[in-house]
Amino acid sequence: MRQKQYILHxxxxxxxxxxxxxxxxxxxxxxxGIRMSLLPFVMGVGYIILKLLYHLCISIARHIVDAIPPSLLISVKKSAKEKTLPLTSSPTSNCEEVQKKRMELFHYEYQREQQQYRQQKEREEDIKLNAILKYTRDTFKRFDLDETEIFQICESVRYFVTNRQVLSATEIHIRKHTSLTQISLKNFAWNIAFQYNIGGDMTTSFVMATFSEWFTNSTFDTIRKNLRTTTGRHKIEIDENILSKYLI
Structure with a gap:
């Protein structure tokens, strides 16, 4: 290929x-006024002179290049390469930069939406818990329980729905009151657990731990089988829609 280029040149x-x-x-x-018959001779002389000038120019150029220090040539080549490199790599680097900024913006928006979602869920949970606690207070105010006992029941309910566990060790003991029956207390516990989709086993444990004096002679299985009573009239009835009544 180079030989063909040289021949053509x-x-x-x-x-x-x-x-x-x-x-x-x-x-x-x-x-x-030279005769035209001498034109080929004149042309030959001119051709020789042009070739001599051509080779003279090439020789001068080689001497100039050889006189330049190698370090200067290397720096010039590097400078030329640095000038041409951004031109060739610019579209790719710009595309990568745009893509990076888009990913950063997407990540920021995603984090912001997640934070807003968590804050919204926390507000909704707080409103729901306040409604449950208001239902608890209003329910037990109708009976002869004192304020400390109602406070302790509210704390047990708060722990129950927040942690899905039973608060067994309490500072305030809730005394047995004849105005409250086992069925009413089980209905109350079921109403609370239903709002949070808490299972029957945990609800049974909550009833037995919170209102222990009412269930001293009852077994876990017996209470578990009869958590929800809808027949007859009771002071605390089954109510699946307590939230709609207490949500502000």
Whole structure:
């Protein structure tokens, strides 16, 4: 491939030299009144002079290049490479930068939406818990329980729905009151557990731990089988819609 390029390059130079020598010979003959029969001789002389000038220029150029320090040539090549490199890599780097900024923006928006979602869920849970606690207070205010006992029941309910566990160790003991029956207390516990989709086993444990004096002679299985009583009239009835009544 290089040999073909070299031959083509040499051929172009020769043709250009012949044409230029012909033009110069014609002008010389015309200017100085030289006979046209001598035109080939004049053209040959002009051709030789042009070739000599061509080789002279090449030699001068080589001497100039050889005189330049190698370190300067290397720095010039590096400078030229640095100037051309951004032009070739610019579209790719710009695309990567845009993609990176898009990913950062997407990540930021996702985190912000997740935070807003968590805050919204926390607000909803707080509103729901406040409604449950208000239902608890209003329910037991109708009976002869004192304020400390109602407070302890509310704390047990709060722990029950928040942790899905039973608060067994309490500072305030809830005394047995004849105005409250086992069925009413089980209905109350079921109403609370239903709002949070808490299972029967955990609800049974909550009843037995919170109102222990009412269930001293009852077994776990017996209470578990009869958590929900809808027949007859009771002071605390089954109510699946207590939230709709207490949500503000």
């Amino acid at each position: 040499s051929l172009i130079i020769e043709v250009a030299a012949v044409l230029l020598a012909s033009m110069i010979a014609f002008q010389v003959c015309n200017t100085f």
